[in-house]
Amino acid sequence: xxxxxxxxxxxxxxxxxxxxxxxxxxxxxxxxxxxxxxxxxxxxxxxxxxxxxxxxxxxxxxxxxxxxxxxxxxxxxxxxxxxxxxxxxxxxxxxxxxxxxxxxxxxxxxxxxxxxxxxxxxxxxxxxxxxxxxxxxxxxxxxxxxxxxxxxxxxxxxxxxxxxxxxxxxxxxxxxxxxxxxxxxxxxxxxxxxxxxxxxxxxxxxxxxxxxxxxxxxxxxxxxxxxxxxxxxxxxxxxxxxxxxxxxxxxxxxxxxxxxxxxxxxxxxxxxxxxxxxxxxxxxxxxxxxxxxxxxxxxxxxxxxxxxxxxxxxxxxxxxxxxxxxxxxxxxxxxxxxxxxxxxxxxxxxxxxxxxxxxxxxx
Amino acid sequence: xxxxxxxxxxxxxxxxxxxxxxxxxxxxxxxxxxxxxxxxxxxxxxxxxxxxxxxxxxxxxxxxxxxxxxxxxxxxxxxxxxxxxxxxxxxxxxxxxxxxxxxxxxxxxxxxxxxxxxxxxxxxxxxxxxxxxxxxxxxxxxxxxxxxxxxxxxxxxxxxxxxxxxxxxxxxxxxxxxxxxxxxxxxxxxxxxxxxxxxxxxxxxxxxxxxxxxxxxxxxxxxxxxxxxxxxxxxxxxxxxxxxxxxxxxxxxxxxxxxxxxxxxxxxxxxxxxxxxxxxxxxxxxxxxxxxxxxxxxxxxxxxxxxxxxxxxxxxxxxxxxxxxxxx
Numbered sequence: 001x002x003x004x005x006x007x008x009x010x011x012x013x014x015x016x017x018x019x020x021x022x023x024x025x026x027x028x029x030x031x032x033x034x035x036x037x038x039x040x041x042x043x044x045x046x047x048x049x050x051x052x053x054x055x056x057x058x059x060x061x062x063x064x065x066x067x068x069x070x071x072x073x074x075x076x077x078x079x080x081x082x083x084x085x086x087x088x089x090x091x092x093x094x095x096x097x098x099x100x101x102x103x104x105x106x107x108x109x110x111x112x113x114x115x116x117x118x119x120x121x122x123x124x125x126x127x128x129x130x131x132x133x134x135x136x137x138x139x140x141x142x143x144x145x146x147x148x149x150x151x152x153x154x155x156x157x158x159x160x161x162x163x164x165x166x167x168x169x170x171x172x173x174x175x176x177x178x179x180x181x182x183x184x185x186x187x188x189x190x191x192x193x194x195x196x197x198x199x200x201x202x203x204x205x206x207x208x209x210x211x212x213x214x215x216x217x218x219x220x221x222x223x224x225x226x227x228x229x230x231x232x233x234x235x236x237x238x239x240x241x242x243x244x245x246x247x248x249x250x251x252x253x254x255x256x257x258x259x260x261x262x263x264x265x266x267x268x269x270x271x272x273x274x275x276x277x278x279x280x281x282x283x284x285x286x287x288x289x290x291x292x293x294x295x296x297x298x299x300x301x302x303x304x305x306x307x308x309x310x311x312x313x314x315x316x317x318x319x320x321x322x323x324x325x326x327x328x329x330x331x332x333x334x335x336x337x338x339x340x341x342x343x344x345x346x347x348x349x350x351x352x353x354x355x356x357x358x359x360x361x362x363x
Numbered sequence: 364x365x366x367x368x369x370x371x372x373x374x375x376x377x378x379x380x381x382x383x384x385x386x387x388x389x390x391x392x393x394x395x396x397x398x399x400x401x402x403x404x405x406x407x408x409x410x411x412x413x414x415x416x417x418x419x420x421x422x423x424x425x426x427x428x429x430x431x432x433x434x435x436x437x438x439x440x441x442x443x444x445x446x447x448x449x450x451x452x453x454x455x456x457x458x459x460x461x462x463x464x465x466x467x468x469x470x471x472x473x474x475x476x477x478x479x480x481x482x483x484x485x486x487x488x489x490x491x492x493x494x495x496x497x498x499x500x501x502x503x504x505x506x507x508x509x510x511x512x513x514x515x516x517x518x519x520x521x522x523x524x525x526x527x528x529x530x531x532x533x534x535x536x537x538x539x540x541x542x543x544x545x546x547x548x549x550x551x552x553x554x555x556x557x558x559x560x561x562x563x564x565x566x567x568x569x570x571x572x573x574x575x576x577x578x579x580x581x582x583x584x585x586x587x588x589x590x591x592x593x594x595x596x597x598x599x600x601x602x603x604x605x606x607x608x609x610x611x612x613x614x615x616x617x618x619x620x621x622x623x624x625x626x627x628x629x630x631x632x633x634x635x636x637x638x639x640x641x642x643x644x645x646x647x648x649x650x651x652x653x654x655x656x657x658x659x660x661x662x663x664x665x666x667x668x669x670x671x672x673x674x675x676x677x678x679x680x681x682x683x684x685x686x687x688x689x690x691x
Contacts, residue, residue, distance in 0.1 A: 338529055
């Protein structure tokens with residue numbers, strides 16, 4: 001039930017779990033100290049956002065939360081590899097991606113609060129709304145990429161999904177479409193080992209990245225808890241896509257440290273010792289060790305980031321609690337872009353009904 | 364005026380829409396070099412290029428799912444589902460994404476996608492090629508649903524569907540593809556000051572005794588029934604817009620005639636006939652001299668083609684319902 005799974009020997013790694021920098025013949029990357037520090041900061045802040053959101057759900061302030069705990073390197077590393085005009089198609093767990101695209105924390109939390117089904121401007125942020133239906137967004141990413149091709153633009157797409165989604169028809173169709181149109185798409189699969197309670201054996205007979213070969217484009221496995229390797233591999237794949245060399249499948253080998261969502265109980269299907277093994281591969285700790293050893297960041301810097309995280313936590317807590325309730329008009333708003341008789345009729349009906357209560361309590 | 368078949372009228376409408384707006388792209392199985400299995404896109408790839416008339420892989424969810432991405436990029440995709448019975452793999456994308464993306468993004472993203480579906484029976488086809496799945500889509504908020512009944516309506520409404528900022532599922536009555544009619548190609552379909560929009564029912568034959576509401580392939584059937592009806596005068600309404608329904612036109616007719624028969628090929632249970640009947644009952648109950656009656660497909664899977672004449676509503680079954688309405 002919990003055979004320990006490890007990345008393939010070929011998995012790209014630039015930073016060992018112990019924080020040791022190792023070279024790689026194909027995917028080495030040279031990042032400035034500023035960028036390295038920023039990656040650390042991003043991951044710490046995303047983790048705090050995630051932790052606070054989980055707590056807020058427990059307090060009844062959010063209806064649900066899908067924690068990204070443990071996957072910060074995969075999300076931040078790939079998100080930060082994107083150029084400003086590239087476009088991300090994330091899932092409901094990709095808070096680090098949304099963060100990297102500049103989506104504000106409260107915009108991320110709004111749908112989990114239940115005040116909207118979206119939360120941000122997808123065009124301005126170059127980031128689609130979170131997708132809840134497993135795998136649908138892979139096709140949207142390919143279609144968007146085909147649009148980039150029609151426009152002759154030098155842009156690319158990152159389509160995110162998980163290990164479970166690789167069994168979905170839409171993801172496989174997305175592979176076919178991207179392949180035959182040579183679309184500028186990076187398929188970024190976070191293999192976090194668990195699709196709710198089901199492990200990878202239920203979704204693929206072979207390592208996920210190897211499936212790309214059958215569709216006719218390269219697949220690469222990367223240590224998903226190594227933010228440097230993730231960034232290097234994603235940047236490389238995005239460059240390929242932008243220069244017309246077509247899609248790439250990246251399998252970021254990582255681990256979902258938390259529950260599937262706050263409604264899930266992972267103790268029913270996995271052992272605590274498995275989680276402990278992965279705790280030793282923590283993405284943030286290894287970068288912290290590396291930064292400290294290299295003298296890129298010191299105690300004072302880490303303290304500043306910690307303080308920033310505390311402030312983010314306050315902003316998130318206060319912001320969620322004071323999020324305005326949507327008006328009942330929002331039920332009918334934007335169902336259609338153009339006037340629609342049923343919307344107006346039913347809007348009037350609901351207003352009249354609510355107003356019929358003498359104390360106005362319904363409104 | 365030009366004499367065109369309905370298929371060619373749709374081709375002409377597609378051509379006009381592509382000339383008018385470079386963001387209009389066509390996408391579907393066999394629509395390029397072949398021109399579609401019904402030849403509706405015939406010649407368009409040759410004239411507009413492979414980048415605007417794209418043969419797609421044989422994967423309906425992929426066709427609609429990539430259309431969502433194209434729409435997010437600012438395109439107006441017109442996708443073809445080859446036959447009614449093959450739309451179901453795309454159902455998830457249509458219902459969960461096409462219909463909901465505008466609302467999800469609080470109006471920031473538009474989904475100006477047209478999903479063209481040849482539908483309906485009467486052509487002696489094998490299974491999955493004769494279905495009428497429109498009620499699945501009229502039941503889905505966020506979608507609009509159209510079905511033209513003659514070449515002129517097809518020429519105009521396909522352009523209006525493409526110009527609409529909402530997604531439109533466009534049901535083409537395949538057995539009427541070869542029906543000819545006069546088409547005025549000089550009408551500017553999108554100049555809504557000059558021509559009526561598509562979201563309205565059309566009163567196609569005046570009458571006094573019974574209103575017959577129908578759409579798509581059944582309009583011709585009902586007009587023929589009206590011609591054949593010697594003693595009872597039938598008023599025929601082509602609903603045309605299946606979502607939203609133009610109930611004002613239906614209700615004002617029923618207020619005059621006092622009787623309503625709704626006709627469609629689709630199975631009766633939970634179908635559009637039930638919706639029309641309910642709304643007429645809600646709005647003009649006291650005008651009704653008889654219950655609203657339905658003539659529809661039986662609640663069975665579409666039968667083998669040698670039985671379809673017994674399954675499909677025809678002139679006699681329409682007149683039988685008219686007689687029952689009159690006898691009530």
